[in-house]
Amino acid sequence: MYAFDYHRARSLEEALKLFATLDEATFLAGGHTLLPTMKNRLAAPENLIDISALPELSGIGMQGGVLRIGAAMTHHAVAASSLVAETIPALAALAGSIGDVQVRHVGTMGGSVANNDPAADYPAAVLSLGAEIETDRRRIPADDFFQGLYATALEEGELIVAIRFPVPETAGYGKYRNPASRYALAASFVSIRDGAVRVAVTGAGKNGVFRWEAAEQALMGHCSASRIADLRPESDALLSDMHADAAFRANLVNVVTRRAAEHLGGASIV
Amino acid sequence: MQDVTLTVNGKTETRRVEGRTLLVQFLREHLGLTGTHVGCDTSQCGACTVILGGRAVKSCTILASAAAARGEVLTIEGLGDEEALSPMQEAFHRHHALQCGFCTPGMVMAAHNMVQRHEGELTEAIVRRELEGNLCRCTGYHNIVKAVLAAAEAHRAVASAPAGQD
Ligand SMILES: Cc1cc2nc3c(=O)[nH]c(=O)nc-3n(C[C@H](O)[C@H](O)[C@H](O)COP(=O)(O)OP(=O)(O)OC[C@H]3O[C@@H](n4cnc5c(N)ncnc54)[C@H](O)[C@@H]3O)c2cc1C
Ligand code: FES
Ligand code: FES
Numbered sequence: 465m466y467a468f469d470y471h472r473a474r475s476l477e478e479a480l481k482l483f484a485t486l487d488e489a490t491f492l493a494g495g496h497t498l499l500p501t502m503k504n505r506l507a508a509p510e511n512l513i514d515i516s517a518l519p520e521l522s523g524i525g526m527q528g529g530v531l532r533i534g535a536a537m538t539h540h541a542v543a544a545s546s547l548v549a550e551t552i553p554a555l556a557a558l559a560g561s562i563g564d565v566q567v568r569h570v571g572t573m574g575g576s577v578a579n580n581d582p583a584a585d586y587p588a589a590v591l592s593l594g595a596e597i598e599t600d601r602r603r604i605p606a607d608d609f610f611q612g613l614y615a616t617a618l619e620e621g622e623l624i625v626a627i628r629f630p631v632p633e634t635a636g637y638g639k640y641r642n643p644a645s646r647y648a649l650a651a652s653f654v655s656i657r658d659g660a661v662r663v664a665v666t667g668a669g670k671n672g673v674f675r676w677e678a679a680e681q682a683l684m685g686h687c688s689a690s691r692i693a694d695l696r697p698e699s700d701a702l703l704s705d706m707h708a709d710a711a712f713r714a715n716l717v718n719v720v721t722r723r724a725a726e727h728l729g730g731a732s733i734v
Numbered sequence: 735m736q737d738v739t740l741t742v743n744g745k746t747e748t749r750r751v752e753g754r755t756l757l758v759q760f761l762r763e764h765l766g767l768t769g770t771h772v773g774c775d776t777s778q779c780g781a782c783t784v785i786l787g788g789r790a791v792k793s794c795t796i797l798a799s800a801a802a803a804r805g806e807v808l809t810i811e812g813l814g815d816e817e818a819l820s821p822m823q824e825a826f827h828r829h830h831a832l833q834c835g836f837c838t839p840g841m842v843m844a845a846h847n848m849v850q851r852h853e854g855e856l857t858e859a860i861v862r863r864e865l866e867g868n869l870c871r872c873t874g875y876h877n878i879v880k881a882v883l884a885a886a887e888a889h890r891a892v893a894s895a896p897a898g899q900d
Contacts, residue, residue: 465754466754467752467753467754468753468754469736469753470736470753470754470797470799470800472799472800472803492797492800495795495796495797495800496777496795499756499777499795499796499797500776500777500795502754503775503776512753512797514799514800514803516800516803517803540789563867564780564864564866564867564868565790565844565848565864565866565867566780566783566790566791566792566844566867567777567792567867569789569790569791570791570792570795570796645778646866
């Protein structure tokens with residue numbers, strides 16, 4: 465890691481002010497993506513602004529029919545929340561499948577969504593549930609937020625404050641974990657709200673998380689795994705790497721989406 | 735450089751360090767507590783596991799400055815020593831849960847924290863799942879799981895004993 469200065473912000477206002485005044489600044493939440501990236505010298509900020517203790521980014525609560533989760537909430541806090549378990553149990557199960565227990569004690573939802581790793585779990589839930597990303601300046605619908613590998617709609621210095629999840633009728637998550645990293649080799653989040661089915665796939669897309677519209681249409685009206693028994697996404701659009709080639713991933717997307725549909729109200733994590 | 739103050743194993747210590755100093759460097763290089771190991775430095779192996787604010791964390795992936803706001807630190811040196819092993823260290827010893835011993839400080843800290851967080855209510859499935867972040871190249875994990883389950887059982891026995899008894 466190259467040298468940098470560390471700053472701990474105590475409020476949202478202070479964090480934004482620090483960002484505006486410091487050169488080459490980056491926000492630090494759990495650091496479980498940023499610090500490994502800095503160790504590899506793929507990032508070299510001169511100033512880190514620690515936002516993990518900002519009161520504005522903390523808390524999990526219901527507002528109308530919306531579950532609002534503060535950006536600084538750890539994966540452990542989401543997995544252990546009784547409110548999340550009651551309202552969107554598949555989301556609690558997803559959080560509990562991230563990395564390992566030490567990673568979940570520190571990594572945050574905001575950091576995961578801002579980073580938009582193509583194999584990360586949260587983007588699948590955010591996109592399937594049609595969540596809104598609440599920032600210091602606006603609300604961004606999930607459909608506009610994710611813009612390709614590690615790319616999002618966030619502007620320079622824009623801070624995610626919370627994610628707002630409309631509570632669905634039901635939802636399920638199917639994940640096939642890379643046994644070494646436990647990131648998704650392929651994972652699918654299926655949700656039903658106002659009669660509409662939304663399917664979001666992570667781990668598999670060349671451009672990161674994507675909605676699998678053919679599966680959504682097939683599942684509409686009757687969300688049963690048998691309806692997509694023979695459906696696979698086009699492998700041209702899928703990742704091919706040393707862990708799995710595109711044809712294997714196309715099959716895996718079918719498998720995890722069927723499992724998600726079979727586990728509505730929960731998850732299948734393998 | 736900035737002053738970082740951390741309470742480690744009950745003792746409050748201040749050192750002047752760089753912003754990029756990791757918690758594990760603070761412990762090993764600035765406090766001389768070399769029981770916490772660095773196996774990978776890539777957040778994978780868990781050899782560097784310590785307990786921060788009541789939770790097992792990987793000290794190679796937390797800045798010392800950031801740790802200062804997250805509570806007290808407990809390292810393997812704070813658990814017990816040769817004369818008086820902690821119950822988890824005792825269980826690792828009795829069940830032969832180590833071979834080369836490199837992963838052991840991290841294993842013991844993760845296991846100790848697991849028993850505390852679950853109040854001793856552990857099953858083999860939970861132990862295996864919650865040790866996913868700790869890699870061991872020697873033992874095949876079997877005896878580690880046995881040791882953690884034995885320590886959990888001892889924890890439950892102590893917790894349910896009437897007050898005044900040991
Ligand atoms: C061993 C290991 C295994 C893992 N396994 C998985 C897995 O199975 N699934 C998975 O999804 N992830 C996995 N992760 C990643 C983990 O979930 C990270 O915690 C997460 O991706 C980033 O969150 P963070 O709080 O650590 O963010 P940081 O590393 O602190 O930040 C990441 C990026 O987001 C920015 N950022 C952080 N918070 C905000 C905010 N509120 N607003 C705007 N920008 C922000 C930062 O500036 C930085 O660019 C794993 C990580 C490790 C080390
Ligand atoms: S040294 Fe920290 S996880 Fe390996
Ligand atoms: S005992 Fe050698 S690595 Fe675990």
